[in-house]
Amino acid sequence: MTDGNGEVRADPIDVLRRRTSEKWALHGDDVLPMFVAETDFPLAPPIRRALERALADGDTGYVAVGDDRAASAISRFARDRWGWEPDPEHMLTTTDVGIVIVEALRALVEPGDGVIIMPPVYPPFPDFVREAGGVPVSVPLVDDGTAWSIDLDGVETALAAGARAVLLCSPHNPLGLVHPRGVLEALADLAGRHGAFVVSDEIHAPLAHAGVGFTPFLSVSEAAREHGVAALSGSKAFNLAGLKCACITTASERTRALVARRPTEELVARAGLFGVIATQAGFDESRDWLDASLATVEANVALLERLLAERLPDVTMRRPHASYLAWLDFRRAGWGDDPADAALRQARVALANGPAFGAEGRGFARLNLACAPDVLAAAVDRLARVRPASPTR
Incomplete structure (x- = not known):
């Protein structure tokens, strides 16, 4: 559940695809879902044990x-x-x-x-x-x-x-x-x-x-x-x-x-x-588990900063100070008002649509960082292959 760095490990992708919640049920298996605010982490052990006790007791x-x-x-x-x-x-x-x-x-x-x-x-x-x-x-x-x-x-x-x-x-x-x-x-x-x-x-x-x-x-x-x-x-x-x-x-x-x-x-x-x-x-x-999950998220923030600089330099992000969500600015990259549309159609990466957050969200998309680092890297690799309809250069 946690690794040597004191971080929570996300569940393997094959386990995650067995989930039936919105994040994993809305799109097909060819899509990396990084839109809705659900995490890919397993339940904290104390929560799992408490729920298992309730089920065993029929406390429903x-x-x-x-x-x-x-x-x-x-x-x-x-x-x-x-x-x-x-x-x-x-x-x-x-x-x-x-x-x-x-x-x-x-x-x-x-x-x-x-x-x-x-x-x-x-x-x-x-x-x-x-x-x-x-x-x-x-x-x-x-x-x-x-x-x-x-x-x-x-x-x-x-x-x-x-x-x-x-x-x-x-x-x-x-x-x-x-x-x-x-x-x-x-x-x-x-x-x-x-x-x-x-x-x-x-x-x-x-x-x-x-x-x-x-x-x-x-x-x-x-x-x-x-x-x-x-x-x-x-x-x-x-x-x-x-x-x-x-x-x-x-x-x-x-x-x-x-x-x-x-x-x-x-x-x-x-x-x-x-x-x-x-x-x-x-x-x-489950406070120790929470701290470990945040360590994972913060490591992913740093990873995303590096990956964007290397693979998508025209896409920028201001470092968040809370939660596991990244607000990505695609305006210089020329992806149009709703970059999540191109991300889903061309890269099969599901991001949250920026304009849904208000007119101020045009040209932006939200990405969920509560995932395994290899999933995050795979998502950026896919996004880097997108060819926008109106490139800035």
Whole structure:
């Protein structure tokens, strides 16, 4: 499972192709799938053992109201890794982060209210806003040519014009951007001054890279606690998306009361019991495995940088600081607005389509680095053979 370098080894390709999840079922066996955010790593041993015990016991029923195993494990992890200990009494277990976002927005805004999103961003964000009855308001991230950042002036303008909430991606998908504490403090202050709310999707938070300090939004200030709701989950860190477990997290009596207006018993009942069991085993017992998996990802980041320089010099990447996703810039390479289309048709490599992340994603594609290094090298080799329709030189 781990090698001599303290890294997690991905499963062999023949084993991976037996999986029936989206990553491996959507395309044929001639495609290298590197699009959706699933990992190629085997389950952490403590998670596997916990699930095997549950199967042996026939423990396959509903999640009990008041079951705080997932919330308590996340709280302990947050205390030890981020210096912030959310109160499990302020955490409600439910299905997944998408449901957390939708239900939090339903609790916090009225139908027709504007909700700020910050493209390029996780493609379902506008759909989550609409499902909750809101209207997406785009305030793109600022790109200064070397780094991305939140456009605080743009956020303030949108809030002054009537937007009632901000949907924050922290760390930011697809960029691997970890927002600095000062920026989060400023965002919380803006929400407080305009009587708005911030819903912070922190699904990638456990995947901050070595030496990078993640700051939970609800930890930064009293304004953040009074105006914020966070979505926390182990689904990306431990590859548990199909088991269905996440937590709606609040840090003030005010936001807790607002969330409590939603059908909380039904929200709990819709969570997966296996998700609860796996989440506890992940955050409490699988931290060494998580660190080893991140070491693998970070080694792959360095490998990808080298491979791009050697094989695809017109394709660039800014080093991500969290998660296992690489945001690739194909604009100089002349691959058009949607490089993932050419990658799939000509190279049989499935990347995530850049324009799906917003207009700011034109000319980009997202690549999943949570794989074996030889698979990553094979993917770059295939991509290097693509002949774009409109080369720049």
